[in-house]
Amino acid sequence: MASNRLSSKSLAEANLKMLDNEALCDVTLTAGKEKHEIRCHKVILASRSPVFYAMFCGPLAESGDVIPIPDIEPSTLAMFVR
Structure with a gap:
């Protein structure tokens, strides 16, 4: 990844740029x-949502890298993630 000068941005701006660039x-x-x-x-999902925190850090934590959420529209989930 080329230098994105993330250090000159706010934490929120840097996180959003990293999300946009994956x-x-x-x-x-x-x-x-x-x-x-x-x-x-x-870490961002878990820090902002108790449901995701439990999903990743609780006693029944998900171990996979792909988490299906079938009962939500993609546009709604994308908006939440942003």
Whole structure:
């Protein structure tokens, strides 16, 4: 990855740029029946959602890198992730 000068941005701006570039994404969420893939960062999801925190850090934590979420529209999940 070329230098993106992330250090000159706010944390939120740097995280969004990394999401847009899929830099260091470590999980893929699949949305809807069509299983639209959305790559993202576990740490960001877990820090902002108690459901994702439990999903990644709880006693029944997901061990895979692809997490299906069939009952949400891809556009809604993409908006949430952003």
